[in-house]
Amino acid sequence: xxxxxxxxxxxxxxxxxxxxxxxxxxxxxxxxxxxxxxxxxxxxxxxxxxxxxxxxxxxxxxxxxxxxxxxxxxxxxxxxxxxxxxxxxxxxxxxxxxxxxxxxxxxxxxxxxxxxxxxxxxxxxxxxxxxxxxxxxxxxxxxxxxxxxxxxxxxxxxxxxxxxxxxxxxxxxxxxxxxxxxxxxxxxxxxxxxxxxxxxxxxxxxxxxxxxxxxxxxxxxxxxxxxxxxxxxxxxxxxxxxxxxxxxxxxxxxxxxxxxxxxxxxxxxxxxxxxxxxxxxxxxxxxxxxxxxxxxxxxxxxxxxxxxxxxxxxxxxxxxxxxxxxxxxxxxxxxxxxxxxxxxxxxxxxxxxxxxxxxxxxxxxxxxxxxxxxxxxxxxxxxxxxxxxxxxxxxxxxxxxxxxxxxxxxxxxxxxxxxxxxxxxxxxxxxxxxxxxxxxxxxxxxxxxxxxxxxxxxxxxxxxxxxxxxxxxxxxxxxxxxxxxxxxxxxxxxxxxxxxxxxxxxxxxxxxxxxxxxxxxxxxxxxxxxxxxxxxxxxxxxxxxxxxxxxxxxxxxxxxxxxxxxxxxxxxxxxxxxxxxxxxxxxxxxxxxxxxxxxxxxxxxx
Ligand code: F6R
Numbered sequence: 156x157x158x159x160x161x162x163x164x165x166x167x168x169x170x171x172x173x174x175x176x177x178x179x180x181x182x183x184x185x186x187x188x189x190x191x192x193x194x195x196x197x198x199x200x201x202x203x204x205x206x207x208x209x210x211x212x213x214x215x216x217x218x219x220x221x222x223x224x225x226x227x228x229x230x231x232x233x234x235x236x237x238x239x240x241x242x243x244x245x246x247x248x249x250x251x252x253x254x255x256x257x258x259x260x261x262x263x264x265x266x267x268x269x270x271x272x273x274x275x276x277x278x279x280x281x282x283x284x285x286x287x288x289x290x291x292x293x294x295x296x297x298x299x300x301x302x303x304x305x306x307x308x309x310x311x312x313x314x315x316x317x318x319x320x321x322x323x324x325x326x327x328x329x330x331x332x333x334x335x336x337x338x339x340x341x342x343x344x345x346x347x348x349x350x351x352x353x354x355x356x357x358x359x360x361x362x363x364x365x366x367x368x369x370x371x372x373x374x375x376x377x378x379x380x381x382x383x384x385x386x387x388x389x390x391x392x393x394x395x396x397x398x399x400x401x402x403x404x405x406x407x408x409x410x411x412x413x414x415x416x417x418x419x420x421x422x423x424x425x426x427x428x429x430x431x432x433x434x435x436x437x438x439x440x441x442x443x444x445x446x447x448x449x450x451x452x453x454x455x456x457x458x459x460x461x462x463x464x465x466x467x468x469x470x471x472x473x474x475x476x477x478x479x480x481x482x483x484x485x486x487x488x489x490x491x492x493x494x495x496x497x498x499x500x501x502x503x504x505x506x507x508x509x510x511x512x513x514x515x516x517x518x519x520x521x522x523x524x525x526x527x528x529x530x531x532x533x534x535x536x537x538x539x540x541x542x543x544x545x546x547x548x549x550x551x552x553x554x555x556x557x558x559x560x561x562x563x564x565x566x567x568x569x570x571x572x573x574x575x576x577x578x579x580x581x582x583x584x585x586x587x588x589x590x591x592x593x594x595x596x597x598x599x600x601x602x603x604x605x606x607x608x609x610x611x612x613x614x615x616x617x618x619x620x621x622x623x624x625x626x627x628x629x630x631x632x633x634x635x636x637x638x639x640x641x642x643x644x645x646x647x648x649x650x651x652x653x654x655x656x657x658x659x660x661x662x663x664x665x666x667x668x669x670x671x672x673x674x675x676x677x678x679x680x681x682x683x684x685x686x687x688x689x690x691x692x693x694x695x696x697x698x699x700x701x702x703x704x705x706x707x708x709x710x711x712x713x714x715x716x717x718x719x720x721x722x723x724x725x726x727x728x729x730x731x732x733x734x735x736x737x738x739x740x741x742x743x744x745x746x747x748x749x750x751x752x753x754x755x756x757x758x759x760x761x
Contacts, residue, residue, distance in 0.1 A: 157241075157254035157759075158182035159334070160225040160351050161315040161325050164342040164372025169218040172225035173210060175344075175351045180206050181549055181756035182254075182347060183229025186240035189213065190250045191220030192322045197250050201240040205750065222322055224315050226252040229755040232260070233277030243276060245284035248319050249291065253280035254347060255311035255332040256760050263307065283308070287316045287326070301326045301367040302382035311506065311760065315345050328367035332759045333504050333532050336360040336368060336375045338389065343370045348504070348757075349392040349530050350547060359392050361535065392530050406748045408550035408642075412734050413601055416594035418555040419562045419727070421544035423590055426566035432580075433570045433587045436539050437523070442574035447474045447493035449520065451483055451511040453758070455553040455637060456499040456560060461630035462726045463564035470572035480511035481761070488518065496520040497541070501548055501556035502757040503531020512537065525563055527556045541567065550749045551756045552641055554734050557634065558597070561727050565590060589721045593728075600717050600731040604739070607732060610697065610713055611739030617645055617668050621659070622733070623652040623689070624672040625682040631726045632672055635733030641751050642741035652685035665693035670733065673700040673708060674725035683707045699732045701725065 158179025162168040172189050180187075187209040188201030198218050202208035206227060226241035233239035241252045257263070260279035263286065268274070272285045286307060290300035297318075304316075305328055313332035315325050327334060327345050337344035337352035337359050346352045349359050362368060365380035366387070379385045404410035428434030435442065448467065450460035457479055464475040474492060484507060496515035500508045503526035512533060516522045524537030527545050534540050543559035565586070573583040614620065620639060624632030633649030640647045650659050652671070663669075671686050673679060690696050690710050698711035701719045708714075715732045741748045 157229050158227040158347045158351065159252040159254050159313055159315055159345070160347070161223070161252070161327065161345040161370070162342060163222040163323050163325050163370055166221055167219060168221055168223050169213065171355065172223050173213055174354070175346055176206055176209070176225045176227050178351045178353065179347055180227050180750070181551060183227050183755040184750050185228045185230045185235040186237065187225070187227040188240045188242050189218060189223060189225045190242040190244065191218040191223030192317060192319065193218065193220040196247055196319050197244055199242060199244060199250070201237050201242075203235060203237055203240065222317065222325070224250055224252045224317060224325075231256055231760055232279040239276045239278050241280060243278065243281040243284045245272070245281070245288040249284045249288045249316060251280065251284040251287065251314060251316040253283055253312055253314045254759060255313060255330070257282060257308050257312065258310035259308065283314055283316065287318070291318055297321065297324060297326055297369050298378065298382065301328060301369065301378065305365065305367055305380060313347060323372055325370045326367060327362070327370055329362045330364045331506060331509065334362055335530075336362065336370060338375060342372050343375060345370060348528070357391050358389050359530070360387050360389055361530070362387065390530070406550065406738075408552055408554060408738055408748050411548055411550050411555045412731070412738065414546065415555045415558045415731065416598045418543070418545035418559040419590070419597060420594045421546070422542075422559040422562040423566065425542050425544050426563055427587075433566050433573075433583055435567050435570045436541050439574050442571050445473055445495050445571065447476070447495070449488070449490070449493045449496045449515060450475060450477045450499060451480045451496055451508055451515060452499035453480045453505050453507050455557050455634055456501060456508070458630040458634040458637070459557055459560035459564060460497075460499050461633075462561055462627055463568060465627040466565055466568040466723065467571065470568045470578055471575055472577045473571065473575070478511065480505065480507035484510040484514045490515070490518045490520060493520055495523060497523045497525055498533050498537060499525045499560055500531070500533050501527045501543075501545075501553055501560075503528040503533040504757045504759050506759045506761060509533050509536070525560060527559065549756070551751055551754050552638055552737070558727060558730060561730075562590065562593070565723065586721075586723065589724055593720075593724060596718050596720060596728060597731060600728060603715060603717075603732055603735055606715060607735045608739055610715070611736055612743050614645065614668060614736070614740045615643070615744045619646040619662070620668040620670060621662065621694075622647060622649040622670045622672070623655065623685065624649070625652045625678045625685070626676065627726050628672040628674060628729060631730055631733070634730065635670060635672070635737070638734055638737035639740060641754060642737050642748060643744050643746055644752070645740070652682050655685055656688060660688065660692065663689055663692040663694045667694050668697060669694040670697045670699060670736070671708065671711070672729050672733070673698060673704050674722055674729065675701050675704040675719065676722040676725065679704055679707055699729055701728070
């Protein structure tokens with residue numbers, strides 16, 4: 156949700172700002188802009204649309220200067236237009252970029268207007284520029300101005316501000332939205348995440364909520380909300396420069412689908428102890444003390460939680476509640492039955508999930524962060540981290556991170572079950588062995604691209620599609636529907652197949668595509684009957700199943716098969732064809748696969 160970057164003390168910094176924005180475009184791509192402090196004062200380029208538009212403007216009108224700010228926007232307050240694009244400049248003296256929402260912006264704007272300030276945009280962010288302007292105009296120092304502005308604003312923010320009279324200085328601050336300060340050699344940087352800073356420096360400071368900092372080419376002085384100087388650790392991040400390369404694929408999503416065998420293998424390695432058995436970051440005593448688990452997540456990560464509920468309840472006999480993070484955080488949940496909250500997030504930055512995790516922590520639950528980005532806010536705030544090792548996921552639609560989440564969660568379920576005595580060590584090791592075989596089986600499913608292409612082509616003209624699954628495949632059906640709708644803008648819903656007859660079956664009409672997920676499990680016969688009911692009413696059944704189960708639905712119109720696996724692992728395997736179907740449908744339709752409309756990769760606003 157908006158990416159921000161800043162540089163102080165680097166010759167011709169505009170190019171570096173643009174390059175860093177490319178690494179942050181996953182956070183939003185409604186508009187973008189760069190301001191630098193040139194000899195004549197602030198100079199700025201802004202453009203509506205993806206970063207390519209700004210790059211073209213920068214070629215036509217290069218910006219000089221050693222310090223500057225950049226922003227890529229996901230619109231919240233104010234429509235998508237150039238005047239609402241960041242940076243915002245107040246009176247040619249203060250330039251700011253902001254990620255988050257200033258909740259009291261209307262009241263602040265009224266006060267500032269009454270004091271003579273004139274606004275150029277409809278954004279909440281522009282008040283920040285005017286608040287800094289007012290502070291500096293009153294003769295405050297940078298430190299005083301930082302404290303004064305922070306004391307007036309409510310909401311979530313990562314911000315960076317510059318004053319024209321202090322060309323080699325930036326004031327930055329954060330609350331709930333992520334912000335990293337990078338310390339380089341003779342220059343300093345800020346960015347929404349370490350990926351933005353990857354080629355510039357690995358020495359990073361993460362601010363705590365309500366901290367602000369004064370950043371110069373060779374220092375970062377940090378203050379807490381009260382304006383008291385504080386020390387924050389410099390961490391060495393593992394981010395590497397090559398992480399945003401498409402590696403010869405047409406899209407990041409295509410590349411990331413192909414990286415799934417590695418994502419499983421690396422995540423499994425992180426969940427395997429030195430003795431070679433399944434292991435978790437929780438000790439055996441910790442596992443035995445778990446009486447109930449709340450899973451907190453959003454979107455695709457929520458579907459991973461829902462799959463895990465079937466596994467954990469079946470294997471470990473521990474109750475699990477799966478909560479949509481944005482709902483949970485404002486509920487007054489009854490937590491008595493639960494001892495542990497697992498926050499699941501690829502980015503580790505989804506504000507809803509972060510807040511839900513804090514809510515659970517305040518209610519006395521032990522918090523575990525299942526995250527893919529080790530330097531993320533959820534990773535830093537959770538009492539324990541369970542890592543997924545999918546590597547950086549750039550495509551906005553999550554693929555390999557979901558598979559890695561499932562891998563970590565099935566490992567966790569088996570380890571928990573063994574620690575609690577509901578399965579023995581032999582069964583745990585058997586499950587481990589099956590997971591070990593997954594990378595090569597999933598590797599084989601990647602050969603399905605050619606089989607699925609004609610099917611994807613036929614879906615491009617569909618107005619709607621249904622995804623059906625039963626038991627542990629129900630969440631996979633919802634994940635398949637989410638992938639199709641977000642990438643190709645075709646309306647799609649995922650249903651529990653047994654639920655169809657209670658209402659949704661009314662949607663079935665001649666030729667409606669129904670993507671049916673089926674595994675050779677206990678409910679296979681019942682799931683097949685549900686599909687029969689849809690087929691009898693004219694649905695076009697596209698069966699996605701294991702080889703050994705295909706014969707059960709002999710009335711299917713089209714069949715995609717994957718190799719047979721242990722029924723526990725069917726959700727991982729059957730996910731791959733639905734990802735490929737969504738990818739190819741979007742590709743055939745010509746939509747922007749990696750950056751679908753209205754979306755952003757990391758959702759750091761409410
Ligand atoms: C869909 C998708 C989103 C994310 C959701 C949570 O393809 O990627 O639904 O899963 O925004 O994001 P994280 O996992 O980063 O918290």
